[in-house]
Amino acid sequence: xxxxxxxxxxxxxxxxxxxxxxxxxxxxxxxxxxxxxxxxxxxxxxxxxxxxxxxxxxxxxxxxxxxxxxxxxxxxxxxxxxxxxxxxxxxxxxxxxxxxxxxxxxxxxxxxxxxxxxxxxxxxxxxxxxxxxxxxxxxxxxxxxxxxxxxxxxxxxxxxxxxxxxxxxxxxxxxxxxxxxxxxxxxxxxxxxxxxxxxxxxxxxxxxxxxxxxxxxxxxxxxxxxxxxxx
Numbered sequence: 749x750x751x752x753x754x755x756x757x758x759x760x761x762x763x764x765x766x767x768x769x770x771x772x773x774x775x776x777x778x779x780x781x782x783x784x785x786x787x788x789x790x791x792x793x794x795x796x797x798x799x800x801x802x803x804x805x806x807x808x809x810x811x812x813x814x815x816x817x818x819x820x821x822x823x824x825x826x827x828x829x830x831x832x833x834x835x836x837x838x839x840x841x842x843x844x845x846x847x848x849x850x851x852x853x854x855x856x857x858x859x860x861x862x863x864x865x866x867x868x869x870x871x872x873x874x875x876x877x878x879x880x881x882x883x884x885x886x887x888x889x890x891x892x893x894x895x896x897x898x899x900x901x902x903x904x905x906x907x908x909x910x911x912x913x914x915x916x917x918x919x920x921x922x923x924x925x926x927x928x929x930x931x932x933x934x935x936x937x938x939x940x941x942x943x944x945x946x947x948x949x950x951x952x953x954x955x956x957x958x959x960x961x962x963x964x965x966x967x968x969x970x971x972x973x974x975x976x977x978x979x
Contacts, residue, residue, distance in 0.1 A: 773810040774962070776800050777830035779880075780815035781903070783927050787815060796834045796950070799851050799976070803952065806969030809962070817901075819881040825955040832954045832966070838882040841953055848967055850949035850975040855922040856886060858943045864916045865940030869893060875916035878906045884919035886946050904932040911938040919945070949975065 778785040778796050785794040792813055804811035816824065822840035824830040834851055835841055860866060864875055869887075874894050877887070881899040888897065898915070900906040903924055909915045911934050922942075929936070952970055954963055 773812045774804055774807075774831045775829065776804075776811050776813045777821045777824040777833045778813060778815055779818045779821055779833075779835060781818075781880075781924060782931075783923055785813075785815055795852065795976070800832070800834055803851070803966065803969045803973070806972060807962070807965035809965070817881075818883065822882075825953065828955060828957065830955065831958055831962075832952065834950050834952055836883065836948055836950060837885060839885070840882050845953035845955050846963075847951045847953050848963070849952060849970050851952050851970070851973070852950040852976045853947050854950055856884070856919070856945040856948045857922050857925060858887065858917050858919050858945055859910065859925060860917045860940035860943070861910050861913050861915060862938070862940045863913050867941045867943055869943060872917060877917040877919055878909070878915045879919040884945075886948065887919055903928040907932050907934050907939075921948075 778800070780786060783794055784796045785792070792815070797813065800813065801811055814824075814830065819840070821830070821833050821835060822838070822844040825833060825841070826844035833841075833845070836854075837847070841847075858869075858872075858877070860872065860875075864872060866872060869890070870893070872893065872895070874896065876896045876898060877884075878898050878900045884897075887893070887895065895917075900918075903918075903920060906915065906918055907925075907928055910918050925942070929939075952966070954966065
């Protein structure tokens with residue numbers, strides 16, 4: 749008869765595949781916006797998709813990714829419907845989740861209408877500027893500009909509004925600007941100046957209450973990577 753340690757080892761060998769399969773996947777909530785996270789032809793792709801899958805694999809976890817509107821992401825984390833996300837810092841996210849560190853660096857820009865075309869931010873004082881709900885925090889904190897914010901539902905329609913002069917400006921990233929300008933077939937000559945607001949970090953956030961051992965593994969996986977520069 750096998751010894752007790754040997755029997756224990758044999759049992760572990762038999763049950764380990766089932767234990768590994770039973771390990772829950774990390775639930776990921778991502779803002780659905782091209783070119784960072786989108787679904788085409790039934791497949792998910794984009795910079796944030798690749799990053800979150802790589803971090804999950806590096807930490808030893810599978811990932812289940814759900815795409816959703818920008819304002820829905822903090823709620824999913826707060827309600828424990830998601831474990832993590834990649835996003836810019838917002839007031840709602842800071843309250844609902846814990847930032848572990850940057851995973852990407854992205855150029856944040858303000859594109860103006862032709863009527864308000866300028867490369868000087870002070871000249872846009874009081875301008876009506878579109879943004880994703882809760883976004884563009886770097887400019888939102890510039891109280892002296894007295895910008896009037898309006899939340900937008902999608903960037904292609906917002907760029908059309910900008911081209912028609914119904915917005916004075918639009919705050920977004922350079923990658924999103926290039927993608928949706930092409931998608932909406934808006935010629936660059938119909939838009940005003942592009943102002944580089946700054947280089948913003950896209951951060952890895954985890955929900956509050958996530959198991960400490962999971963967070964520790966994600967920190968290790970994050971530490972092995974340098975933040976990528978978005979094209």
